[in-house]
Structure formats: C-alpha cells, structure tokens
Amino acid sequence: MKSLGRFYLIATLVFLYTPILVMMAMGFNESQLYELPFTFSTRWYDALWNNKILLTAGMNSIIIALITSVVATALGTMASVALSRRTFRGKSLLQLMLLPPIAIPWLITGTAMLIFFYWSGIGRGMHALLIGHVALAIPYVVLVVGTGFRTIRADLEEAAMSLGSTPVHAFFSVTLPLLYPSILGAALFAFAVSLDQFVISYFLATPGYTTLPVQIYSSIRKGFTPEINAISTVLLLGSMTVILIFARFAKPGDTRDKR
Amino acid sequence: MTNVKVNSVAKTYGTTPVLADITTEFADGSFTSLLGPSGSGKTTLLRIIAGFIKPDQGLVMIGNNDVTDVPVWGRNIGMMFQSYALFPHMTIAQNVAFGLERRGIRGAEARRQVDRALEMVRLPGFGDRTPKQLSGGQQQRVALARAIVIKPSVLLLDEPLSALDRRLRQEMQVELLRIQRESGLTTIFVTHDQEEALTLSDKVAILDKGRIVQIGEPETVYEKPLTRFSAEFLGDSNFLTGAVEDGAVRLADGSLIKSTSILPATGSTVTLAIRPEKMAIASGSTAENSIKARITTVIYAGPVLSYHLETADGLPLKLFAQNRDGTVLKEGDEISLTWSAQHTVAVAD
Ligand SMILES: Nc1ncnc2c1ncn2[C@@H]1O[C@H](COP(=O)(O)OP(=O)(O)OP(=O)(O)O)[C@@H](O)[C@H]1O
Numbered sequence: 001m002k003s004l005g006r007f008y009l010i011a012t013l014v015f016l017y018t019p020i021l022v023m024m025a026m027g028f029n030e031s032q033l034y035e036l037p038f039t040f041s042t043r044w045y046d047a048l049w050n051n052k053i054l055l056t057a058g059m060n061s062i063i064i065a066l067i068t069s070v071v072a073t074a075l076g077t078m079a080s081v082a083l084s085r086r087t088f089r090g091k092s093l094l095q096l097m098l099l100p101p102i103a104i105p106w107l108i109t110g111t112a113m114l115i116f117f118y119w120s121g122i123g124r125g126m127h128a129l130l131i132g133h134v135a136l137a138i139p140y141v142v143l144v145v146g147t148g149f150r151t152i153r154a155d156l157e158e159a160a161m162s163l164g165s166t167p168v169h170a171f172f173s174v175t176l177p178l179l180y181p182s183i184l185g186a187a188l189f190a191f192a193v194s195l196d197q198f199v200i201s202y203f204l205a206t207p208g209y210t211t212l213p214v215q216i217y218s219s220i221r222k223g224f225t226p227e228i229n230a231i232s233t234v235l236l237l238g239s240m241t242v243i244l245i246f247a248r249f250a251k252p253g254d255t256r257d258k259r
Numbered sequence: 260m261t262n263v264k265v266n267s268v269a270k271t272y273g274t275t276p277v278l279a280d281i282t283t284e285f286a287d288g289s290f291t292s293l294l295g296p297s298g299s300g301k302t303t304l305l306r307i308i309a310g311f312i313k314p315d316q317g318l319v320m321i322g323n324n325d326v327t328d329v330p331v332w333g334r335n336i337g338m339m340f341q342s343y344a345l346f347p348h349m350t351i352a353q354n355v356a357f358g359l360e361r362r363g364i365r366g367a368e369a370r371r372q373v374d375r376a377l378e379m380v381r382l383p384g385f386g387d388r389t390p391k392q393l394s395g396g397q398q399q400r401v402a403l404a405r406a407i408v409i410k411p412s413v414l415l416l417d418e419p420l421s422a423l424d425r426r427l428r429q430e431m432q433v434e435l436l437r438i439q440r441e442s443g444l445t446t447i448f449v450t451h452d453q454e455e456a457l458t459l460s461d462k463v464a465i466l467d468k469g470r471i472v473q474i475g476e477p478e479t480v481y482e483k484p485l486t487r488f489s490a491e492f493l494g495d496s497n498f499l500t501g502a503v504e505d506g507a508v509r510l511a512d513g514s515l516i517k518s519t520s521i522l523p524a525t526g527s528t529v530t531l532a533i534r535p536e537k538m539a540i541a542s543g544s545t546a547e548n549s550i551k552a553r554i555t556t557v558i559y560a561g562p563v564l565s566y567h568l569e570t571a572d573g574l575p576l577k578l579f580a581q582n583r584d585g586t587v588l589k590e591g592d593e594i595s596l597t598w599s600a601q602h603t604v605a606v607a608d
C-alpha cells in the first residue's frame with residue numbers, strides 16, 4: 001500500500017512538473033523557434049530585460065496581486081469572523097451566497113463586471129482590475145479562513161473571557177494566533193487567484209494598463225518568443241519561493257496532529 | 260470569599276422555557292453539585308452565573324454585588340470547561356498566567372503565583388511544556404490551576420471530568436475536593452454522575468425541567484427525597500402507592516404500611532419511596548413493614564446481590580442485599596420483604 005501510494009505521488013509530481021521544467025529549459029535555449037539541440041544562452045533574459053512592455057505588465061500583475069491579497073484577506077477574514085462567531089438576520093443566506101461565485105465561470109463573471117463597470121462609470125483600468133480581483137478573491141478567503149475557524153473551539157474564547165479578556169482581547173490573543181496559518185493560506189490563495197487571472201483582467205485592462213497574462217496572450221498572438229518562457233520562469237520561481245516559505249509554517253495536506 | 264445568590268432567574272429560548280424562576284443561594288466556601296437529566300438546564304444556570312448568558316429576568320449576586328448586568332470578563336469567575344479549553348499556542352505557564360496578566364500581574368510575581376498554582380495541582384516544573392505534550396488528566400489539572408490562580412470569587416465547573424476515564428476521574432475527584440477545601444472557593448459543579456455529586460458535595464441541587472426540585476446535603480437529599488423525581492434520579496427507589504388511613508398507608512392488596520413521614524389527610528392518595536438497600540429478606544416477623552413478592556431476575560455483582568421482584572399485583576420492586584453468607588436466591592422464589600417505617604418516605608409526585 002505504502003509503495004503504491006508513493007508511486008502515485010511521484011507520478012502526479014512528474015505530470016505536473018515535466019511541462020514546467022521543459023518550459024523553463026527552453027527559456028535558456030538559444031533558438032527562437034524552440035529548436036533542438038539545446039544551446040545554453042541567456043539571450044532571452046537579456047531581451048526580457050529590455051522588453052519594457054512585458055516587464056511593466058509583470059510588475060502590474062504582482063502589484064495587483066499583492067493589493068488584492070491584502071485587501072481580500074482583510075475583508076474576507078472579517079466576514080469569516082462575523083459568519084463564524086456572530087448570529088444575525090440573513091446570515092445563512094449570506095453564507096450561501098458566498099459560494100456560487102467560485103463556481104460561476106470567469107467568462108460570465110467577467111462579462112457581467114465589464115457591463116456593470118461600464119454602466120456605473122467605474123470604467124476599466126487598474127482600479128477596475130483591483131475591484132474585480134478583490135471581489136473574485138473574497139469568497140476563497142472566506143472559505144479558507146472559515147474552515148480554519150471551524151477547527152478552533154469557541155470555548156477557547158470563552159475561557160479567555162472567563163479569565164478577564166474582553167471579546168476583542170480574546171479574539172486577538174487567542175483566536176487570531178490560531179487562525180494565523182489559515183489567514184496566511186487564504187492570502188496566498190487570493191494572491192494566486194489574482195496573479196492567475198486572465199479572463200476578467202482581459203476585459204478590464206486598458207491598452208495602457210495590462211497584466212502579465214493579458215500581455216503574454218497578446219504577445220503570443222503576434223508571435224511566440226522564448227522571452228515568454230523567461231518571464232514565466234522568473235514569475236514561477238518568485239511564487240514558488242513564497243509558497244515554499246509558507247509550506248514551512250503550515251503543512252498543507254497533512255492533517256495529522258503534530259505531537 | 261463570597262457566596263452566590265440567584266434570585267427568580269428565568270430563561271426562555273424561543274418559546275421553550277429552559278429555566279423557570281430559580282431562587283437559591285450557594286454559601287461561601289461551599290461545594291454544590293447541580294445534578295439533573297440532560298436538558299434540565301444545568302449548563303444554562305451555570306452560564307447565567309458565569310455571565311455568558313443573560314437571564315430574561317431575575318438577579319445574580321456574587322457577594323454583595325449585583326452582577327446581573329456585568330459581563331463575564333468583569334465578574335472574576337474561575338471556569339473549567341469539559342474540553343479543558345487550554346490555549347494550544349501557549350505554554351502551560353503562559354496559560355496559567357493569562358488571567359494574572361489581565362489583572363496587571365506580570366514578571367516575577369506572576370511567575371511565583373503560576374509556580375504555586377502548578378504545585379497545587381501537582382504539576383510542578385511543567386510550565387515550559389505545551390498543552391499537546393500533556394495527558395488529558397494533566398491538561399485538566401492545568402485548566403484547574405488556570406482557573407484558581409486568579410483567586411476567583413466563584414469556581415464554576417461544567418462536567419469537567421466527564422471526558423476522563425473512570426480511574427482518572429476518581430483521582431481527579433479527590434484532587435478537586437482537596438484543592439477546593441484548601442482554597443476555600445465557593446464551587447458550583449455540574450455533573451451527570453450521581454455518585455460524583457454525592458461524594459464531592461456539601462450540597463446537591465436536583466434540577467428537573469428548569470426547576471430546582473430539591474437542594475440540600477447529600478444525606479438529606481438521598482435519605483429524604485421530597486419528590487418521586489429526586490428519589491428516582493438520585494439513586495434507586497421503590498414506590499408504593501396507597502390511601503392514608505389511621506396515620507399509615509393502605510395499599511391496594513390490603514396491607515398497611517407505616518411511615519415516619521408526615522402524611523397528608525386521611526383518605527388522600529400518597530406515594531411512598533423505599534430505597535432497595537433498606538429492604539431485607541424477611542427473617543422474623545418483628546419488622547414494621549412487609550410485603551410479599553416473587554423474584555423475577557437475579558443480578559450477581561460480587562459484594563452486592565440485586566434482585567428484581569414483582570408483587571401479586573404486578574408492582575415491580577428492587578432489593579439490594581449484601582452478599583454476606585453466599586446464599587443466592589433463585590428466580591421464581593417467593594419471599595417476604597421487610598423494612599422499617601423510618602425508611603419509608605412520603606414523596607410528592
Ligand atoms: N442557545 C440555545 N438555543 C435554544 N435552546 C437552547 C440553547 N441552549 C440550550 N437550549 C435548550 O435548553 C435546555 C437546557 O439546556 P442545558 O444545556 O442547560 O441543559 P443541561 O442540563 O446542561 O443538559 P446536559 O446534561 O445535556 O448538558 C435544552 O432543552 C436545550 O435544548
């Protein structure tokens with residue numbers, strides 16, 4: 001059983017990583033047409049360094065993802081607190097309404113947003129992208145943080161209150177530290193949702209302000225160069241570092257008690 | 260040290276009354292158990308005293324202060340939860356120091372008090388561990404240390420021992436009683452376990468459907484139950500029903516049963532409660548009361564023999580007999596049971 005499990009795990013990882021590794025390798029290949037034999041070269045990285053459009057789009061993506069992550073995590077965590085610890089009218093309806101956006105195809109959400117933003121005068125551009133991404137990420141945050149909440153017993157806060165904590169102090173001294181891994185995970189999720197986002201960004205970007213996926217898409221239409229591989233590699237290594245740092249603190253997929 | 264008073268407290272959830280007009284007092288330094296079936300309102304009463312629930316009406320007094328409108332964190336209570344509720348991200352010492360810190364006690368003084376509290380629960384030197392590194396019983400002790408280190412006005416415990424296995428539970432009962440006696444804390448203890456209630460408490464309060472049906476010393480509640488419910492809930496009991504006649508009770512089969520209880524007026528119906536261990540298998544004819552019955556089941560439990568019987572009228576009875584000479588009666592044997600008037604208690608239905 002054990003060796004079979006390991007085999008599946010390895011097979012899954014091979015499947016996931018092979019295309020990525022090939023993509024990364026091709027960024028270091030001299031040939032513009034991805035021809036073999038492989039000749040090592042940093043030519044595409046030099047080209048990338050001079051490709052201001054691609055770099056700006058990359059920077060935009062990261063900034064938007066960061067802001068989205070912070071704002072969506074703050075708002076989503078507050079929503080989770082309200083949903084998990086308070087009772088109020090219409091709570092179960094609100095709770096229910098948070099989930100469908102995750103399942104609604106992004107194309108539909110994006111179209112709806114475009115129409116609504118156009119109609120309401122919000123328009124397109126960076127601010128529109130931010131609003132769209134935050135709205136998109138909040139349900140994920142609520143889901144992740146809400147799941148974290150469920151693992152924290154309410155009587156911990158009660159114990160703190162019996163010892164003299166106000167509800168606010170109890171939340172910050174007991175609940176928040178325990179919720180910390182979930183909040184970090186949610187922030188990461190929000191970051192990824194934003195960084196990954198193509199459809200909605202495509203609708204809300206302007207010619208002067210695009211994100212990396214949108215820019216890559218328009219570059220591909222003009223012609224694929226290994227510069228794309230290069231920037232993808234940079235981005236990949238960046239996000240991998242963030243995720244691995246996170247994984248050091250909270251082991252995802254490992255629910256065993258750490259004794 | 261302080262007493263706790265509850266005055267006309269009532270609580271209703273939706274349309275279900277959970278507590279109905281409870282008035283009682285918990286004396287300074289006393290240990291009171293709240294005992295009652297599931298859903299009788301024990302937890303609700305405890306949480307109203309703690310301040311987690313606001314009663315619909317009535318007053319809660321701790322010492323001379325009316326705390327009805329004071330929130331939990333202003334009441335200076337010590338509380339122990341069934342699930343221990345230790346803070347998993349803090350060490351044992353930090354857990355115990357939590358309430359001290361809220362009271363502005365820090366540094367060396369806090370350390371001294373934490374050490375003393377951990378010694379009191381016999382866990383000296385455990386301060387640097389985390390809750391996960393302790394056994395269930397040890398965690399329970401830490402929870403107790405954390406609750407008492409703040410010198411609370413009242414110690415509230417909601418079935419704190421029910422998650423422990425039997426042996427550990429008995430050990431913790433002894434510890435709890437010792438610590439309660441040493442600290443002199445007014446203690447209110449919710450339990451399902453009648454034996455636990457009897458052995459630990461100065462007073463036992465029996466709750467039924469949101470009312471305290473009887474409160475008193477364990478012996479009084481056990482020996483002189485006021486209602487059929489308390490007689491049945493605390494221990495086992497046999498019940499005989501008859502009509503009052505000449506200061507005694509005439510049963511349907513014609514026999515006359517004597518009781519030292521004050522009986523209602525002649526002619527009225529009354530229920531008598533007799534503990535199964537107070538009855539004996541007839542040896543002579545000197546007993547004040549007797550009844551004939553047939554054995555239906557014999558339960559051999561080593562030191563004690565437990566017989567289920569049935570009278571000619573089909574009334575079920577129970578008898579507990581010490582296994583003194585090793586003779587065990589058989590199913591179907593017809594015997595005569597005897598007991599004294601003093602152990603025949605008139606109870607309200
Ligand atoms: N928040 C609530 N909303 C509605 N009903 C409640 C609530 N809390 C308690 N009740 C009801 O009040 C009654 C008393 O509950 P309580 O928890 O006080 O009982 P208990 O004596 O502690 O029972 P147990 O021995 O099972 O712990 C129960 O019928 C319960 O269903």
Ligand SMILES: [Mg+2]
Pocket residue numbers: 301302303
């Ligand atoms: Mg309860």
